[in-house]
Amino acid sequence: MSQLIWNGLFVGSFYALVALGYSMVYGIIKLLNFAHGDIYMLGAFAGFAMLTVAGGLATSAGFVALLVVLVLAMLVTGTAGLILERVAYRPLRGAPRLSVLITAVGASFALEYGMRLVAGPNPEVYPVRLSGTTVHVLGARITLEQLALVGIAIALMAGLQYLVMGTSTGRAMRAISMDPKASLFMGINVNRVISRTFFIGSALAGAAGVMAGAYYGKIDFLMGFIIGLKAFTAAVIGGIGNIKGAMLGGLTLGMLESFGTAWLGGEWRDVFAFAFLILFLTVRPTGILGERVTERV
Amino acid sequence: MASKLSSLMENRYLGWIGLAIALLAPFVSATNYSLSVMTSALLFVMLAVGLNIVVGYCGLLDLGYAAFFAIGAYTSGVLATRYDWSLLATIPVVILAAVIAGVVIGGPTLRLRSDYLAIVTLGFGEIIRITANNLEITGGPSGIFGIPGISIGGLDLSSPVAFYYTCVVAVALAVLGAARLGRSRLGRAWRFVREDEDAAEAMGIHTYKVKLAAYIAGAIWGGLAGILFGAQLTAISPQSFTFLWSALILMAVVLGGMGSTPGVVIGAIFVSVLPELLRGAADYRYFIFGVLLIVVMIFRPQGVWPTHAVERSARKRRTDDDSTVEVNQ
Numbered sequence: 001m002s003q004l005i006w007n008g009l010f011v012g013s014f015y016a017l018v019a020l021g022y023s024m025v026y027g028i029i030k031l032l033n034f035a036h037g038d039i040y041m042l043g044a045f046a047g048f049a050m051l052t053v054a055g056g057l058a059t060s061a062g063f064v065a066l067l068v069v070l071v072l073a074m075l076v077t078g079t080a081g082l083i084l085e086r087v088a089y090r091p092l093r094g095a096p097r098l099s100v101l102i103t104a105v106g107a108s109f110a111l112e113y114g115m116r117l118v119a120g121p122n123p124e125v126y127p128v129r130l131s132g133t134t135v136h137v138l139g140a141r142i143t144l145e146q147l148a149l150v151g152i153a154i155a156l157m158a159g160l161q162y163l164v165m166g167t168s169t170g171r172a173m174r175a176i177s178m179d180p181k182a183s184l185f186m187g188i189n190v191n192r193v194i195s196r197t198f199f200i201g202s203a204l205a206g207a208a209g210v211m212a213g214a215y216y217g218k219i220d221f222l223m224g225f226i227i228g229l230k231a232f233t234a235a236v237i238g239g240i241g242n243i244k245g246a247m248l249g250g251l252t253l254g255m256l257e258s259f260g261t262a263w264l265g266g267e268w269r270d271v272f273a274f275a276f277l278i279l280f281l282t283v284r285p286t287g288i289l290g291e292r293v294t295e296r297v
Numbered sequence: 298m299a300s301k302l303s304s305l306m307e308n309r310y311l312g313w314i315g316l317a318i319a320l321l322a323p324f325v326s327a328t329n330y331s332l333s334v335m336t337s338a339l340l341f342v343m344l345a346v347g348l349n350i351v352v353g354y355c356g357l358l359d360l361g362y363a364a365f366f367a368i369g370a371y372t373s374g375v376l377a378t379r380y381d382w383s384l385l386a387t388i389p390v391v392i393l394a395a396v397i398a399g400v401v402i403g404g405p406t407l408r409l410r411s412d413y414l415a416i417v418t419l420g421f422g423e424i425i426r427i428t429a430n431n432l433e434i435t436g437g438p439s440g441i442f443g444i445p446g447i448s449i450g451g452l453d454l455s456s457p458v459a460f461y462y463t464c465v466v467a468v469a470l471a472v473l474g475a476a477r478l479g480r481s482r483l484g485r486a487w488r489f490v491r492e493d494e495d496a497a498e499a500m501g502i503h504t505y506k507v508k509l510a511a512y513i514a515g516a517i518w519g520g521l522a523g524i525l526f527g528a529q530l531t532a533i534s535p536q537s538f539t540f541l542w543s544a545l546i547l548m549a550v551v552l553g554g555m556g557s558t559p560g561v562v563i564g565a566i567f568v569s570v571l572p573e574l575l576r577g578a579a580d581y582r583y584f585i586f587g588v589l590l591i592v593v594m595i596f597r598p599q600g601v602w603p604t605h606a607v608e609r610s611a612r613k614r615r616t617d618d619d620s621t622v623e624v625n626q
Binding site for chain 2: 030032034087088091092095096097098101102103105106107108110111112113114116117225226229232233236267268270271274275277281282285
């Protein structure tokens with residue numbers, strides 16, 4: 001039982017990290033960024049490339065090397081997010097919603113198969129694996145590395161919370177999500193704030209990618225597809241556009257999956273999660289923490 | 298040149314020309330390989346025309362269209378191999394299954410914001426694929442094999458040439474049906490919902506019902522194409538119904554021109570035949586498709602063969618010939 005809860009929390013913190021970027025972008029410009037899961041994949045591959053280049057140095061330094069790589073990979077994916085926004089989404093601001101969605105699908109496709117061109121179709125094995133000492137807490141087997149990863153995730157989320165609630169950029173973001181036009185009149189550089197949002201969201205997804213690579217040990221160019229869907233599910237469960245909601249939703253989804261797997265078997269895990277998404281949208285489309293969204297005419 | 302092109306685009310015999318090309322194509326090349334490529338292209342046309350009802354006419358983004366295709370293929374495949382039904386007899390069951398699936402997915406999500414539908418359909422596509430992979434009756438990961446060909450009465454239509462012509466007839470009917478549906482009262486309601494949902498609602502269109510109708514119509518087209526797919530390949534497996542398929546069908550619709558039947562047909566033929574011509578560049582093609590989607594959306598969102606041309610011809614006909622005035626409510 002406590003093992004199930006721990007597994008759920010652990011996987012849930014990954015989901016939460018990816019869901020945050022989804023939710024932030026959606027909250028600000030009402031865009032479903034389908035390519036977000038692929039940014040996560042990009043993060044995993046960026047980390048992989050750096051660790052491979054560092055070679056023996058990285059494997060001996062272990063966890064510290066991983067932290068450095070994590071930060072660098074966040075910079076890479078953040079920049080990728082910036083470029084993506086500039087090239088694919090900004091020209092379409094104000095275009096019909098359908099065109100923007102289709103562009104997002106195209107971006108996701110281009111990232112996936114672009115990576116396939118670069119890295120080849122076969123899965124790669126991560127050079128640094130995290131598997132170490134286990135401690136037993138309340139009957140659950142927990143490795144220290146798992147604890148560290150959850151710690152990093154919590155630290156990142158706390159940092160984000162400060163950024164959004166405590167800085168001027170964060171205030172600008174919240175203003176834009178309420179009313180982009182009025183924010184423009186109030187002297188906020190809307191384009192720059194949106195770029196920053198993409199940078200932050202993509203950096204968080206990249207961090208999750210490196211962590212997932214180091215933990216699961218195997219990465220491939222399609223790994224972002226399912227996690228993108230899961231992260232969206234998490235964002236919807238928590239209330240899309242709401243940062244605390246995304247964290248809560250990620251953890252909830254992780255728990256649900258963990259228990260669902262225990263009841264139904266691992267092969268039904270994804271079916272369970274997506275069926276839950278559909279059910280949730282029927283019963284409470286605004287999510288746990290979300291407010292009722294009224295579409296303006 | 299431009300006026301010549303647009304008059305060609307508005308030609309009312311366009312459908313007949315297309316049909317004639319499809320009928321005569323085997324006289325140019327009738328090897329098994331070319332027949333199989335052409336049959337696949339036809340199936341692709343059918344799928345694209347079906348998705349066009351949802352995406353093009355009604356403006357709903359469906360990213361799990363392969364799910365309906367899979368439902369059709371599996372329903373008919375299971376009935377044909379395990380219970381010895383003939384494929385034709387499975388058609389009503391397939392339609393029923395597609396409608397049920399359409400209602401189950403569309404029912405809850407079509408009430409919500411339109412972009413939720415996109416991602417829920419994406420999840421639905423995965424649900425269907427994984428379910429087919431896990432269940433015993435669908436043959437698990439190895440799928441179903443030994444699906445019989447189509448036969449009408451005692452006439453066996455499973456040879457490549459006969460099957461090709463069967464597909465020509467079926468797909469022609471499907472294209473015609475979708476085009477007629479698009480010009481019907483319901484079709485006008487769809488386009489109204491696409492252009493401005495709130496205005497449509499204010500004008501008394503029950504937008505939820507109309508959207509559900511589009512979604513179900515798309516499901517039926519997809520399911521029927523699934524039957525033909527099973528008959529063509531005689532074997533189906535979960536790998537045949539990945540997101541890639543849904544994305545490629547969407548690609549065909551977007552490239553050709555959302556809402557424009559001739560455009561979508563051309564788009565589907567392009568997307569399905571091009572990979573055969575570019576075997577060497579196989580690694581690049583999906584990457585190029587992705588970039589192409591972005592480029593088309595930014596620079597030419599109406600596609601290569603926009604629907605505009607069709608609407609103008611309807612207006613022209615009205616002024617030319619007053620006896621056949623179409624009354625637009």
